[in-house]
Amino acid sequence: MAGMIVAGTLADVDIARMLFGPAAYFAGRRTFTHSILGTVVVVAIAAALAFVWNGKKRESAVLRDILLATSCAAVAHVLMDLCTSDGVALLWPWRGTRFAADWVASVDPWILLLLLAGILLPEVFRLVSSEIGAKDKAPRGRNGAIVALALIVIYVGARATLHGNAVAMLEPHTYRGESPRRIGAFAEPLTMLTWRGVVETQSNVCLVSVPVMGGGHFDPELGVCLHKPEDSALLEAAGKTRVAEEFVRVARFPRAAVDKTQDGYEVSIRDVRDLAEEETRGRVAAQILLDGNFKMQSENFVWASEVRLR
DSSP states (O other), rough: HHHHHHHHHGGGGGGGGGGHHHHHHHHHTTSGGGSSHHHHHHHHHHHHHHHTTTTOOOOOHHHHHHHHHHHHHHHHHHOOOOTSSSSBBTTTTOOOOOOOOOOOSSHHHHHHHHHHHHHHHHHHHHHHHHHOOOOOHHHHTHHHHHHHHHHHHHHHHHHHHHHHHHHHHHTTOBTTTTTOSEEEEESSSSOEEEEEEEEOOOOOOEEEEEEOOOOOOOOOOGGGGEEEEOOOOHHHHHTSSSHHHHHHHHHEEEEEEEEESSEEEEEEEEEHHHHHTOOOOOEEEEEEEETTTEEHHHEEEGGGGGGGGO
């Protein structure tokens, strides 16, 4: 159990990078510890600790069981993160591409509820059984865990189906008279019936609510569209900076905004996915300052909450 707890949580140690600022967090979040290579390392660390903690019972059969248990926990962690919109860099360090299924929210209350029910309800039934003198021969907590995990698999499968329906609803429409170039549908944490759609066209990035069940009417014209700035020498200069290139490579729907400053221009790049999910905690934006001749003065990663929406 101790080995599984370590294996199932150790991958999120990279969240500590937040303490060192947005640049460090952006560079390391869900990269090494969530990659295939990192998962092998996590399993090795958790299994070694569990094997040492096991004391005198250090046998090959015990090590096999520990490896199996810690591998399941570590892989389950990465698979669940793969189902979110943040995604994971599975092939890091060979490729930085992030894979994301967009099926569930980053923090899904229904999954947490099923896990808690799988732990607490069997304990309640055990207390009732002990009162009436009945004995359960199954290992303590096993049946509750099996039921909870099975329900989570069914729930995620249902989310995957509804996500496909949401994407299919977004595709055949026009938005402000333009056809979609890219489409994304992101989960609402509290309901499976409505999804948060993001549609990029030639001129805009639109945020729309997508009702996939319950007879809700989908009207693409009710979405909020953010105009993309026209291509210019200013944006071209900003786009060639290291920070902009790294951010655009990771962001799902990057959108630039330009402000005139006293000494030149400020170009901010945000991921519209953050706006669709109404989330700024732990989200990063790119900020580039240029002089009047479009020469770069500074480039930084900043927290998305520090960037004003324009």
